[in-house]
Amino acid sequence: MSRTPYGFDAARFRAARTAAGAQGPLTAEEEETWELCQRSFAQYKDAWFVAAGALDISLRGRLWRRDYDTAEAFIRDGADMSTSNAYRQIAGARIAALLAEPPRLELESNDLSRMRDSDNVRAYVIRQRAAESLAPIREDYGDDAAAEAYRTVAEATGRDKVSQKTITGIVKEFPRKSVEELDAEQRRERIRELAVQQAAAEAAAKAQPAGPVAAFAAYVATAEAFGGKTDGLAAAYAAAAEADPVEAKRLAVRLRDHLTVVVDNLPDV
Numbered sequence: 001m002s003r004t005p006y007g008f009d010a011a012r013f014r015a016a017r018t019a020a021g022a023q024g025p026l027t028a029e030e031e032e033t034w035e036l037c038q039r040s041f042a043q044y045k046d047a048w049f050v051a052a053g054a055l056d057i058s059l060r061g062r063l064w065r066r067d068y069d070t071a072e073a074f075i076r077d078g079a080d081m082s083t084s085n086a087y088r089q090i091a092g093a094r095i096a097a098l099l100a101e102p103p104r105l106e107l108e109s110n111d112l113s114r115m116r117d118s119d120n121v122r123a124y125v126i127r128q129r130a131a132e133s134l135a136p137i138r139e140d141y142g143d144d145a146a147a148e149a150y151r152t153v154a155e156a157t158g159r160d161k162v163s164q165k166t167i168t169g170i171v172k173e174f175p176r177k178s179v180e181e182l183d184a185e186q187r188r189e190r191i192r193e194l195a196v197q198q199a200a201a202e203a204a205a206k207a208q209p210a211g212p213v214a215a216f217a218a219y220v221a222t223a224e225a226f227g228g229k230t231d232g233l234a235a236a237y238a239a240a241a242e243a244d245p246v247e248a249k250r251l252a253v254r255l256r257d258h259l260t261v262v263v264d265n266l267p268d269v
Contacts, residue, residue, distance in 0.1 A: 022062040034063040038078075048128045049100070052093030055079055055086055092131030095138060098147035099124040126150055129164035133171055140177035141187065148184070149174075149191050156195035166202065170194045173225075197225060223262075 026034060037054035055075075058064050064074035075086045100123050130150070138146035153162050153170060173194050175182070182190060201221050205214070240248035 018060040019062050022065065026063065026066050030061060030063055033057060033061065034066065037063065048089065049093035049096035049126075049131070051079070052086075052089040053097060056090045056093065059086075059090075088132050088135075089128065091135065091138065092126075092128060094143045095131045095134055095146045095150065096126050096128075098143060099126050099150060122151075124151065124154055125161065127161060127164065130162055130167045133164050133167040136171055136176060137174065137187075145184070145187060148188065152188050152191045153195040156192045157199045166195075166198055169198045169201070173197075173229075197228070201225065 022030075037058045058074065059071055062071070064071060064078065068074040068078060072083060075081060075083050079086060081089070134146040134149060137149050149170075150162060150167070153167065154160070157166070159166075170191060174190060204221060205218065237248060237252060240251070
């Protein structure tokens, strides 16, 4: 049986059965799964995604119906959290499960001849908030892409665990799919670049003196980071204008307005 480092049945987690109309007493299989989920909740402090995975299974299969009247009551009283927090954790837990137990084979591209054994893909333990911060990538490209994004950041920065702050900084600069759609290799390369820049910015911030100088230095670092990404600005606008001139112009006006604000706020030196 395939299990995560915490002993949770990862295959059962990934194949959580949805039973929206389940009624009546639990079957023997459901009883076993429900008991497993309840034990998993107790592990929340040390392995948050195990509890979130159990929560996902319990909600999909309506296993809570033995002890609670509604799913909301189960989430509130059994899992001791709000409904919104529960679903955020469930989404993040799918990423955490993939990181804890990489797939047996992983496609590197659409070329079937380019496959790598997951023995070369190390497992990672991701913090809950960091997993939740990957939501934009997960929403645009799926759970696997979000997990791969975290691996890429960890490898690029040399960190065993990547903080929420680092992930948030990277995701903030990563384009949404509606703005620029990237294939798997392009995503890895873009995230790798952003990870290096984010790590450098964090290191520079630590090296800066505290107080008002540090506050001003943060503005300078932001401008430097933006300036380093504008080499292809004209070409990007030309390509966008050819595809959709109205939308390209709208975005260009937004950019101009933001830059106008920047110029207006520049110090008189």
